[in-house]
Amino acid sequence: xxxxxxxxxxxxxxxxxxxxxxxxxxxxxxxxxxxxxxxxxxxxxxxxxxxxxxxxxxxxxxxxxxxxxxxxxxxxxxxxxxxxxxxxxxxxxxxxxxxxxxxxxxxxxxxxxxxxxxxxxxxxxxxxxxxxxxxxxxxxxxxxxxxxxxxxxxxxxxxxxxxxxxxxxxxxxxxxxxxxxxxxxxxxxxxxxxxxxxxxxxxxxxxxxxxxxxxxxxxxxxxxxxxxxxxxxxxxxxxxxxxxxxxxxxxxxxxxxxxxxxxxxxxxxxxxxxxxxxxxxxxxxxxxxxxxxxxxxxxxxxxxxxxxxxxxxxxxxxxxxxxxxxxxxxxxxxxxxxxxxxxxxxxxxxxxxxxxxxxxxxxxxxxxxxxxxxxxxxxxxxxxxxxxxxxxxxxxxxxxxxxxxxxxxxxxxxxxxxxxxxxxxxxxxxxxxxxxxxxxxxxxxxxxxxxxxxxxxxxxxxxxxxxxxxxxxxxxxxxxxxxxxxxxxxxxx
Numbered sequence: 001x002x003x004x005x006x007x008x009x010x011x012x013x014x015x016x017x018x019x020x021x022x023x024x025x026x027x028x029x030x031x032x033x034x035x036x037x038x039x040x041x042x043x044x045x046x047x048x049x050x051x052x053x054x055x056x057x058x059x060x061x062x063x064x065x066x067x068x069x070x071x072x073x074x075x076x077x078x079x080x081x082x083x084x085x086x087x088x089x090x091x092x093x094x095x096x097x098x099x100x101x102x103x104x105x106x107x108x109x110x111x112x113x114x115x116x117x118x119x120x121x122x123x124x125x126x127x128x129x130x131x132x133x134x135x136x137x138x139x140x141x142x143x144x145x146x147x148x149x150x151x152x153x154x155x156x157x158x159x160x161x162x163x164x165x166x167x168x169x170x171x172x173x174x175x176x177x178x179x180x181x182x183x184x185x186x187x188x189x190x191x192x193x194x195x196x197x198x199x200x201x202x203x204x205x206x207x208x209x210x211x212x213x214x215x216x217x218x219x220x221x222x223x224x225x226x227x228x229x230x231x232x233x234x235x236x237x238x239x240x241x242x243x244x245x246x247x248x249x250x251x252x253x254x255x256x257x258x259x260x261x262x263x264x265x266x267x268x269x270x271x272x273x274x275x276x277x278x279x280x281x282x283x284x285x286x287x288x289x290x291x292x293x294x295x296x297x298x299x300x301x302x303x304x305x306x307x308x309x310x311x312x313x314x315x316x317x318x319x320x321x322x323x324x325x326x327x328x329x330x331x332x333x334x335x336x337x338x339x340x341x342x343x344x345x346x347x348x349x350x351x352x353x354x355x356x357x358x359x360x361x362x363x364x365x366x367x368x369x370x371x372x373x374x375x376x377x378x379x380x381x382x383x384x385x386x387x388x389x390x391x392x393x394x395x396x397x398x399x400x401x402x403x404x405x406x407x408x409x410x411x412x413x414x415x416x417x418x419x420x421x422x423x424x425x426x427x428x429x430x431x432x433x434x435x436x437x438x439x440x441x442x443x444x445x446x447x448x449x450x451x452x453x454x455x456x457x458x459x460x461x462x463x464x465x466x467x468x469x470x471x472x473x474x475x476x477x478x479x480x481x482x483x484x485x486x487x488x489x490x491x492x493x
């Protein structure tokens with residue numbers, strides 16, 4: 001393996017691919033002045049206090065003190081240049097003409113709405129958090145007695161559905177409705193209490209008002225039932241029997257939607273795994289598919305290039321508003337917009353939010369941004385879709401699934417075992433993580449740091465993707481992990 005990478009000829013720093021000791025020669029006339037951990041940066045030249053520092057060819061902050069050539073470049077001598085809201089000018093990139101490509105077929109489930117599913121599961125959705133444990137117990141009992149043809153019975157507990165007001169309450173309802181309409185579910189069981197703000201009658205009207213409703217849906221309010229567990233299991237038996245009749249048939253990958261996520265990132269995430277996810281995004285979009293990119297706070301500092309890929313000025317303006325709206329969310333709570341990266345990110349070599357964001361947005365590839373969605377929105381336009389939401393791993397995976405993602409590709413440099421309502425493919429940024437966490441990681445992007453061509457890495461990831469949408473279980477599915485969380489931003493009564 002090479003000792004370090006220069007990501008762009010304009011960069012002021014190199015990135016260590018393995019631990020490098022003080023005294024190691026790394027470039028012509030340059031010797032490291034101190035030890036550099038793997039994934040961390042070192043100065044390729046002397047940098048004066050106040051000067052910008054470039055990585056990926058873009059500024060990731062400024063020097064907070066003088067930095068000598070060969071020195072470690074990190075939080076002790078670099079500071080962010082981010083602040084509050086900004087003005088954005090639309091400078092559209094030149095248009096891209098998609099290549100003529102073959103569109104693979106795979107065996108999928110064609111739902112009555114015409115939407116395609118890659119799993120045939122039964123989902124138990126609590127309309128309010130008060131019935132969470134009942135929902136989880138029902139999922140365990142029903143999963144054990146599910147008929148052949150039903151892949152899984154899963155419950156998605158959450159603490160919301162009551163004691164919320166306004167937009168915060170509507171966000172909960174929209175996300176739950178997105179799950180209830182998801183084509184990976186062959187049947188839906190809604191479990192409520194009976195006195196919650198998210199009343200069953202209102203929620204059913206919300207489902208009926210949007211296309212894609214699941215016809216194999218039943219509901220029960222526990223306050224109105226006699227023996228709610230027995231009555232629920234009877235309803236679930238009917239749901240499962242109906243779902244078991246679904247069969248896979250050949251369908252094209254065009255129209256499939258993939259969420260693009262990173263979590264527990266390290267200094268190599270923006271070098272290997274995230275660019276690979278970006279290449280996959282381009283691959284799917286070129287074949288008529290949709291990709292979804294969220295984690296808005298992890299766009300701060302890298303948003304201009306992303307926004308200038310907007311398909312038109314209307315999309316650009318909605319994207320700029322999304323960025324500034326999320327900055328106002330931070331400022332409203334009297335928090336700085338740059339309160340990121342996390343301690344684990346920093347330990348892995350990410351120094352500032354700009355550093356993290358420029359690596360993060362690479363998951364969105366290079367194709368046009370075609371739509372900007374509010375939290376709880378649904379992706380319907382082929383191309384790259386921006387979805388408003390935080391960077392939190394559980395919330396991001398959940399909201400992308402509710403937006404219609406059939407599966408989520410999740411890059412990680414330090415590892416994260418979580419799953420989601422939809423299958424999650426974990427892609428490691430480094431091979432050490434892939435070796436240590438074989439039971440977490442589905443695909444290793446680490447060889448990209450050791451001269452593996454991107455085309456070869458992409459071919460392997462596409463092969464895995466085609467297997468997963470055809471029924472192969474991901475590691476998180478094998479582990480039985482199906483986490484779910486809802487973003488809360490409002491008063492609790």
